[in-house]
Amino acid sequence: MTLDAGNGSPRSFLFVLGSSRADGNSETLARAAAAHLPADVPQRWVDLNRLDLPDFQDGRHDTGDHGPSAAEELLWQATREATDIVIVSPLYWYSFSAQTKRYLDYWSGWLNAPGSDFKEHMAGRTLWGVTVMADSDHAVADGLITGLSHSAAYMRMRFGGVLTGTGSRPGRIHADETAMNRARTFFRGETPLARFPYEEEADAVA
Numbered sequence: 646m647t648l649d650a651g652n653g654s655p656r657s658f659l660f661v662l663g664s665s666r667a668d669g670n671s672e673t674l675a676r677a678a679a680a681h682l683p684a685d686v687p688q689r690w691v692d693l694n695r696l697d698l699p700d701f702q703d704g705r706h707d708t709g710d711h712g713p714s715a716a717e718e719l720l721w722q723a724t725r726e727a728t729d730i731v732i733v734s735p736l737y738w739y740s741f742s743a744q745t746k747r748y749l750d751y752w753s754g755w756l757n758a759p760g761s762d763f764k765e766h767m768a769g770r771t772l773w774g775v776t777v778m779a780d781s782d783h784a785v786a787d788g789l790i791t792g793l794s795h796s797a798a799y800m801r802m803r804f805g806g807v808l809t810g811t812g813s814r815p816g817r818i819h820a821d822e823t824a825m826n827r828a829r830t831f832f833r834g835e836t837p838l839a840r841f842p843y844e845e846e847a848d849a850v851a
Contacts, residue, residue, distance in 0.1 A: 657687040658832075659727035663734035663745030665694060670777035670818035674810045675733040678775065678828040691723055693744040701750035717751060724755075725763075729771045729805075729832075732793060736778035739788045749796065764800055771836045772797040774807035777818050783809040797839035804839035805832070 660679065662672055679688055696716040713721065724730060734745040741749070755763040774793045776786055790807045797804040808831045810824030811817075818824060840848075 655686070656728045657726065658682065658689070658729045658731060659723050660688065660690045660731045660733055661745070661748060662690065662692040662694070663732065663742040663748065665742060665744065666815075667692070667694070669735060669815065670810065670812040671733050671735045671775055673816070673818050674777055674808060674824060674828055675731060675775040677825055678808055678831045679731075681829050682832055689723055689727065691720065693748055696720070698747060698751075701747055701754060720748065720751065721755060724752075725766060727770070729773060731773040731775060733775045734789070736776050736780075736786050736789060739785055740792065741789055752796075752800075768801035769803065771803040771805050772800075772839070773805040773832070775809075776807060777810040777812045777824075779811070779813040781811050783811070794839055795841065798841045798844070800839075802839055803836040805834055805836045 658679070660675055662675075664671055682688065696719070697714070698716040698720070699714065732741075732745060732749075734742045737743070740746075752763070755761060772793060774790065776789055778786055786807065786809055793807060794804050796802075808824065808828060810821045812819075812821060
């Protein structure tokens, strides 16, 4: 993979940390992968657990003008500025953490804001995921992976896949040699345009 945005712009990575504890296994695995990015590729790390971000409120039919909070404004700017967004979330109940889901819910608000170009702006950028779970069978993370893939497909983004690992107690991810080895080359993987299953089936029939 060449680390350019495909349109002449340099790559820049936003790592969105969604764990309820600092220095968790998912963050450790993400940092292991990020360590193998070229030194000239900017990285920005945002810990959702440290932001005073209220629950998302659907304001599509609200006539009031409340304006974004400082936390929302930070996330909005960081998301738009990155060419690559990496969702870093432990597997909670076979899906995202609450913090991660709240962040993605805010995408709905950004999509529906008057005059928004959020979907057009994000098209062609790349969505990635990193998750660590207690289970050794990573098939249990299929729900999280599908959620990210479908989100990327809706946004017409590229999807780099999800780096998975096993670990429960803090630091246990280091014992998952397969995950740590895969982390070294994770961001060099292919990033095809995300597609919904029905789009792929239609192409196969055509």
